[in-house]
Amino acid sequence: MKHLIDQLARERDLPDEALLSLIRCETPEAEEYLAQTAAAVRQKHYGKDVYIRGLIEFTNYCKNDCLYCGIRRSNQKAQRYRLSEEDILECCRHGYELGFRTFVLQGGEDPYFTRERMVRIVSSIKQKFPDCALTLSVGEKSREEYEAYFAAGADRYLLRHETACPCHYAKLHPAELTLAERMRCISDLKKIGFQTGIGFMVGSPFQTPQNILQDLRYIQSLRPEMVGIGPFIPHKDTPFCDEPAGTARQTLRLLAIIRLMLPTVLLPATTALGTVSGDGRVRGMQFGANVVMPNLSPLSVRKKYMLYDNKIATGEEAAESVHLLRKTMSAIGYQVVTARGDWKHE
Numbered sequence: 579m580k581h582l583i584d585q586l587a588r589e590r591d592l593p594d595e596a597l598l599s600l601i602r603c604e605t606p607e608a609e610e611y612l613a614q615t616a617a618a619v620r621q622k623h624y625g626k627d628v629y630i631r632g633l634i635e636f637t638n639y640c641k642n643d644c645l646y647c648g649i650r651r652s653n654q655k656a657q658r659y660r661l662s663e664e665d666i667l668e669c670c671r672h673g674y675e676l677g678f679r680t681f682v683l684q685g686g687e688d689p690y691f692t693r694e695r696m697v698r699i700v701s702s703i704k705q706k707f708p709d710c711a712l713t714l715s716v717g718e719k720s721r722e723e724y725e726a727y728f729a730a731g732a733d734r735y736l737l738r739h740e741t742a743c744p745c746h747y748a749k750l751h752p753a754e755l756t757l758a759e760r761m762r763c764i765s766d767l768k769k770i771g772f773q774t775g776i777g778f779m780v781g782s783p784f785q786t787p788q789n790i791l792q793d794l795r796y797i798q799s800l801r802p803e804m805v806g807i808g809p810f811i812p813h814k815d816t817p818f819c820d821e822p823a824g825t826a827r828q829t830l831r832l833l834a835i836i837r838l839m840l841p842t843v844l845l846p847a848t849t850a851l852g853t854v855s856g857d858g859r860v861r862g863m864q865f866g867a868n869v870v871m872p873n874l875s876p877l878s879v880r881k882k883y884m885l886y887d888n889k890i891a892t893g894e895e896a897a898e899s900v901h902l903l904r905k906t907m908s909a910i911g912y913q914v915v916t917a918r919g920d921w922k923h924e
């Protein structure tokens with residue numbers, strides 16, 4: 579495997595068969611070498627810096643019915659909430675004091691947040707925190723709507739493609755959601771000029787190594803500034819309640835592979851990775867990740883944004899505990915920085 583990993587690091591690419599064998603490879607030696615190689619590439623572009631993003635989960639209302647997701651519209655048991663503009667600004671103020679210079683507004687696809695409301699929220703955040711970057715993650719919208727967000731000052735947008743295989747996509751989503759439309763959104767975001775993040779769940783139901791290969795090919799062709807991957811974790815009130823979770827190890831291997839393919843990508847060690855494995859986010863850094871996204875939502879709603887079971891929300895994951903995160907990261911030689919943490923050109 580070593581020669582394949584070296585080749586991937588050198589050429590940022592591998593033929594399909596070689597890439598598949600790397601995706602499938604589970605030996606500790608290969609993992610160790612992947613981690614080393616990815617960490618060296620990360621070091622070259624981002625040093626030991628860890629960028630932090632304050633994640634504000636501002637609504638869990640959703641008009642979609644994704645089969646894997648705990649806040650899908652059919653889940654009658656979800657306790658729905660939405661934050662007011664004032665609540666959101668308060669989260670930002672708190673986050674700013676804690677050292678956050680990027681805020682991420684994430685939510686279900688909630689029709690209450692019309693274009694006008696979103697534009698107002700984006701404008702006031704950018705006006706009050708002009709030195710901060712703002713990321714949106716609110717799902718599929720028209721090109722015009724994305725343009726309005728961008729004109730209002732939003733800098734980045736996260737929209738995971740979820741899987742690059744149309745058949746697999748159809749097994750994870752109801753018929754009204756299509757991969758073609760998801761990709762239309764992603765391509766619009768990129769054209770408009772957002773720093774764009776895509777990604778997928780690792781170990782989602784029906785996922786094959788071939789699907790992961792397709793995901794990596796799509797990532798290579800789009801050249802996103804950010805890639806978010808995390809293990810699938812079942813949620814008890816969804817059709818996938820009995821499906822097995824994805825593993826931390828496979829997620830870590832894929833983080834490293836993605837770092838080698840896109841050396842300057844912004845790559846978070848996600849909450850889901852921290853949920854399946856206590857040291858997941860720290861291990862993530864050692865496999866090439868350079869971003870963490872602590873939870874900045876008000877404590878009163880945090881337990882309600884349950885995309886999957888046992889999602890971590892307090893403890894070291896929480897924004898208010900960023901001092902603990904700083905300590906943990908510095909113990910392994912990384913430093914949490916107070917910076918926007920934009921994508922870098924090579």
Ligand code: SAH
Nearest residue numbers: 646647685686716717738809810811885886
């Ligand atoms: N509505 C927004 C935000 C979705 S939540 C959007 O459509 O982009 C952010 C991500 O959480 C999703 O893209 C999905 O990949 C992930 N997610 C949802 N349910 C999950 C689960 N059960 N396990 C792991 N990740 C999940």
